[in-house]
Amino acid sequence: MSILVNKDTKVIVQGFTGGEGTFHAEQCMAYGTNIVGGVTPGKGGQVHLGKPVFNTVKEAVAATGATVSMVFVPPAFVGDAVMEAASAGIDLAVIITEGAPVRDMQAAKACAVKNGMMTIGPNCPGVITAEECKIGIMPGNIFKKGNVGLISKSGTLTYEGANQVCNEGYGITTAVGIGGDPIIGLSYKQLLPMFEADPETEAIVMIGEIGGDLEIQAAKFIKENITKPVVAFIAGQSAPPGKRMGHAGAIISGSAGTAKEKMDALEAAGVKVVISPAEIGKAVKEVLS
């Protein structure tokens, strides 16, 4: 078991024939992801990487029965692409593209919600169910199959966390990089209950960042609803106030959204909070033994 995606999930790629789309679609297929085709407007009817190319998501869904879309289109077209996926009946859009305008994502998210489509990202590494299905840009080889679920705002900390978990002899059920943009899709609060319900997941790692209050909401949710052990790390304890550290999300203003506030809230909810990301693996070992 796992959450969201598995070896049977039928995936299409929006922006299939572009440079990034091609490179990563190939990597995903090599990992075992069931990519059934792709969409590039104007290239419908062609075959790319041995899979059919469609002009529209609607055609792709009708022909392949795809339920998940991996979005690689350039930033200016992300909003449009996500709305297209939502209106075509896709269940989950995984948006990898970085630099989509906030206003576009706002509209796209509202459209997705209205059509009952889940989204992950944008500006994220994607989602991976270990040794079954990789939808995104993470290095697949570090995700060994196991019993730890992982949720992270940061891409590279997803890899760091998963790698440590695997080096301790454990493995991953599903890892989700949710992204750190101002508007994101699935977040801790939606993913935690999925891991709680997944019989194979025995512990959950959540990696957060300064800025916003998603981790505070997660802490409240964990306290009331999650029985499985949770290990957490919040990046940015040493970030000076008012400085923007790459992610739009990583902005501290006043006392809201500081690392300390989040760490305290999580600790109060019974979460094992680590001070350095280098301790994630050890902490997982501790809560599982």
Place this chain on the structure above:
Amino acid sequence: MNIHEYQAKQIFQKYGVPTPKGIIAHSVDEAVENAKELGGPVWVVKAQIHAGGRGLGGGVKLAKSLDEVRTLADEILGMTLVTHQTGPEGKLVQKVYIEDGADIKDELYLSVVLDRAAEMPIIMASTEGGMDIETVAEKTPEKIIKVAVDPAFGFQGYHGRELVFGLDITDKAEQKKMIQFAQKLYKLYMENDAEMIEINPLIKTGSGDFLALDGKMGFDDSALYRHPEIEAMRDITEEDPDEREASQYGLSYIALDGEIGCMVNGAGLAMGTMDTINYMGGTPANFLDVGGTANAETVAKGFEIILKNPNVKAIFVNIFGGIVRCDRIANGILEATKLVDVNVPVIVRLDGTNAPEAAEILKNANIDNVIAATDLGDGAAKAVAAAKGEL
């Protein structure tokens, strides 16, 4: 991207948001000319820098004669203005805005920002204008009115009513003016892909008009491509030269005051690396995210920027390759040692895509001050030791 007050007011005027009349000046003579053109009898001379708190710092002064305009412009132009938002080093004032003096009856506060939780813009208003709004929010949160506007449906009548009744505006004509003010502000926020607009204070004049006495605007960098007229307002003298140079190479750099230079891929891991260095008793000299497309050239540039900081005693390169391939980073490190005089120990931890190839490249190069680390903890420990001269 942020812009100056005078630029924000140009955008306000374009949308019919009322402001006092003003003209920007780059010299003392120009300031006096502008004052003559405005007519007086009272002017405000305002330093233009990208930071709040200008008034308290001595950058905003009232002039009652042309001679006074000259004296004040001379005093403010070229001064280094220190406010609670500039840091102790302050900012050099290169432009002054000469503005008509206004007849202030009441000072209000109005802003538009994105509410991440509601996933839509929120208009915030308060009767406590002219004060630090964060203090108001902390001490008297009930004095801040928040009205979320769903872009799918736009600004409705009830949004306006919630604002004016919340602000205790009872006069019908004044209510109408205030509602139009807020509606126009919302429109310009949406149409220009603004990240935030803040007017503090928004004043009510003796004759019952509302005027934006100040104006701060920031924009979504990702959307600037569709607003060339706003991109043209960029003032590069307001940006940190090192941060700017870094951004031209796709690097995200922020100088800090510690001793260990950091070069990391991904903002989260970069912050996590800084946290680990702190945890182990060291101090990070910078935040540097090499991004997803790092290559030999960008890595070499990264070293150059890090080493400009004389406090750097060691460099910790921490890369977990996903999109970034580690062999590229390894080549970048070799390249850097040829282009830049890397005179401090460099601790290198490369993991993920093509890590074995990267290790081979570095091993074969056999450079004295490049020290390999096995993981994040090991790398941070070695960097802290190296900075203390104990490695």
